[in-house]
Amino acid sequence: MSENHTMNAIEIIAGDLVHTQRVIPSPQAQQVLIKVHAAGINRPDIMQRKGLYPAPKEASDIPGLEVAGTVISIGSDVTEIKIDDAVCALLTGGGYAEYCIASESLCLPIPHDFTFTEAAALPESFFTVWSNVFDRAQLQTNETLLVHGGTSGIGSTAIQLAREFGVRVIVTAGSDAKCQFCLDLGAYAAINYKTLDFVNEIKRLTDDQGVNVILDIIGGDYFSRNLQCLAFDGRLVQIAIQNGPKTELNLLPLMLKRLTLTGSTLRARDDSFKANIAQNLLKHVWPLLNTTRIKPVIDSTYKLKDATLAHQRMESSQHIGKIILEV
Numbered sequence: 001m002s003e004n005h006t007m008n009a010i011e012i013i014a015g016d017l018v019h020t021q022r023v024i025p026s027p028q029a030q031q032v033l034i035k036v037h038a039a040g041i042n043r044p045d046i047m048q049r050k051g052l053y054p055a056p057k058e059a060s061d062i063p064g065l066e067v068a069g070t071v072i073s074i075g076s077d078v079t080e081i082k083i084d085d086a087v088c089a090l091l092t093g094g095g096y097a098e099y100c101i102a103s104e105s106l107c108l109p110i111p112h113d114f115t116f117t118e119a120a121a122l123p124e125s126f127f128t129v130w131s132n133v134f135d136r137a138q139l140q141t142n143e144t145l146l147v148h149g150g151t152s153g154i155g156s157t158a159i160q161l162a163r164e165f166g167v168r169v170i171v172t173a174g175s176d177a178k179c180q181f182c183l184d185l186g187a188y189a190a191i192n193y194k195t196l197d198f199v200n201e202i203k204r205l206t207d208d209q210g211v212n213v214i215l216d217i218i219g220g221d222y223f224s225r226n227l228q229c230l231a232f233d234g235r236l237v238q239i240a241i242q243n244g245p246k247t248e249l250n251l252l253p254l255m256l257k258r259l260t261l262t263g264s265t266l267r268a269r270d271d272s273f274k275a276n277i278a279q280n281l282l283k284h285v286w287p288l289l290n291t292t293r294i295k296p297v298i299d300s301t302y303k304l305k306d307a308t309l310a311h312q313r314m315e316s317s318q319h320i321g322k323i324i325l326e327v
Contacts, residue, residue, distance in 0.1 A: 005023060006021045006022060006024065007022055007023075007024045007097055007098040008021065008097065008098050008304060008305075009021070009022045009062050009096060009098065010062065010064075010096035010097070010304065010307045011061065011062055012048065012049050012061070012063060015049060015051065016049075017049060017063075017096075017308045017311065022097065024099045025060075025094070025100070026101075027073055027075040027078075027101055028075050029077040030075055030077045030078060030104050030105070031074075031075045031078070031103055031104065032073065032074050032075065032078060032081055032087075032089075032101070032102055032103075033071070033073035033099060033100075033101060034067060034069040034070065034071055034072070034099065034100050034101075034107075035069050035070045035071075035098070036067045036068075036069040036095065036097060036098055036100055037067075037070070037116035037120075037326070037327055038067065038069070038115075038117045038119070038120035038324050038325065038327060039066065039067045039068075039095040039096055039097075039120055039304075039324070039325045039327060040067070040120045040123070040124055040153070040322055040323075040325075041307075041310050041311065041323040041324065042065050042066070042124050042153070043217075043240060043242075044065060044267060045063040045064065045065065045096075045311070046311055046314060046315060048063050049063065055092065055093045056092055056267065058092070059091075059092035059093035059094070059267075060091075060100070061093065062093055062094045062095070062096055062097050062100075063093060063095065063096050064091060064093060064094055064095020064097070064100070064325075065091050065092070065095060065123075065124050066089065066090055066091060066095060066123035066124040067088065067089055067100055067102070067120055068086075068087070068088040068089075068116040068117070068118075069087070069100075069116065069327075070084060070086055071083055071084065071085045071086075071087060071107075072084075074104075079104075081104050081107055085107075085109070086109070086116075086119075087102075087107040088107070088110055088119040088120060088122050088123055089103075089106055089107045089108070089123060090102075090106045090123040090124065090274060090278070091106075091123075092267055096304065096307055097304075097327075098304075098327055103271045103274075103275075105271055105275035105278060106123075106271060106274050106275060106278055107278075108123070108278060108281065108282060109286070111286060111290050112291075113292070117301060117326060118295070118296055118298065121153065121296035121297075121298055121321075121322035121324060122296055124266075125153040125156075125157040125296070125322070126161075126281055126285060127266060127274065127278070128157075128266055129154060129157045129158045129161055129215070130161070130277055130280055130281055130284075131264065131266060131277050132215065132237045132239055132264060133145065133158060133213065133237065134161075134165075134280075136235075136237055136264065137213045137215075137235040137237045137260075137262070139165070139167060139213050140167075140212075141165055141167065142167070142168075143167055143168070143212035143213060144167070144168045144169075144170065144206060144211040144213075144231075145158070145167050145168070145169050145211065145213045145214075146169075146170045146171070146172075146202065146211040146213070146214045146215070146229060147169060147170070147171045147172075147215045148171075148172050148214070148216050148217055148218050148222065149172065149173070149217050150171025150172060150178065150179075150181075150182040150187060150190060151173050151178045151182060151320040152217065152321075153296070153322040154215070154217060154239070155171060155173075155182070155217075156296070156321050156322075157296070158215055159171065159186055160186060160294040160295075161285065161294065163187075164288055164293060168188045169186065169187045169188055170188055170189045170190070170191065170202065171187045171189075171190050171191070172190075172191045172193045172198050173191075173192065173193070174192070174194055174317065175192060175194070176192055178190075178192075178320060179191070179192050185297070189201075189205050198225070198229070199225050199228045202229040206231070209231050210229055210230050210231035210232075210234060210257075211234065212231055212233075212234055213234065213235045213237065214226050214229060214230060214234070214235070214236045214237065215237050215239065216236065216237065216239070217239055217241075218240070218241070219241030219247070220241065220242075220243025220245075220246070220247055221243055221247060222243060223247040223249070224247065224248065224249070224250065227250070227253045227254065227257075228253070230253075230257060230259055231257070232257050232258060233257070233258050233260075234257060234259050235259070235260040235261075235262065236259065236261050236262070237263065237264075238262070238263035239263065239264065239265075296321065296322055297321025297322060298321055298322055298324060299313070299320050299322060299323050300313060300319065300323055300324075301323075301325070302324070302325055302326070303325070303326060304327045306325075307325055310323050310325060
């Protein structure tokens with residue numbers, strides 16, 4: 001640990017990411033202190049920087065929702081994790097720093113042969129996809145899943161997980177190259193939404209039956225189009241609203257097709273809810289990661305001091321997969 005008990009970190013000041021020095025935090029009873037080797041960049045970080053997604057009251061104001069690193073101190077009630085353990089962790093904030101606090105229950109072992117950079121790409125996407133697609137939407141083997149934004153961190157995770165559980169995955173993406181990447185990752189079909197109407201394509205690809213589940217990060221005008229794409233008893237899961245939060249809703253298809261509409265945000269949920277997801281991941285997904293049947297897609301890496309460049313990369317929407325800060 002740093003001799004003077006301070007650490008390098010990135011804070012948000014007036015919409016900018018600014019390098020700062022902070023006191024190294026101390027873990028409470030059920031927490032661990034992690035020396036951060038890598039931290040993931042996520043769209044909520046960008047929203048927080050813009051003042052659109054404030055951190056929960058108890059969370060660090062430092063951005064960063066996922067890290068990988070080495071445990072260097074543990075709280076008095078920590079029982080499973082030991083000092084020097086290599087872990088990746090889901091956070092409510094604090095990841096853009098040399099050290100951060102995490103709940104013991106939200107730390108997972110780094111999969112076999114994974115680098116810290118690869119491991120830092122896991123928590124946010126895998127917790128989100130598992131919770132929303134498998135728990136909330138109850139996606140089943142032999143169903144069809146539509147993922148909007150197939151080359152995002154969420155999208156590339158959803159493709160691989162659904163593929164491993166015997167699901168047919170259709171994605172939308174913004175270029176032919178991105179579509180090809182999704183196909184190579186295991187998608188059944190990929191639709192370039194800039195050149196094709198995805199509603200018509202879904203009807204064609206499913207013989208007018210529609211898809212069983214949609215994972216949507218777009219919102220706005222996609223909403224009514226999503227309803228047209230859903231099969232009878234279909235489920236729409238809304239996890240982000242890049243095209244805005246408002247839309248007009250025709251209730252008739254909802255009734256006629258017996259649709260289920262749901263949505264969630266993960267950050268504000270309590271640790272016991274997230275810990276349950278962590279245990280499901282450890283049981284169902286970590287074996288796949290340990291055998292490299294699935295692996296996070298890394299787009300690019302940046303130094304902690306270059307966090308602004310990392311945000312610019314994400315906002316360009318040119319990335320394929322996860323963007324990581326190496327600390």
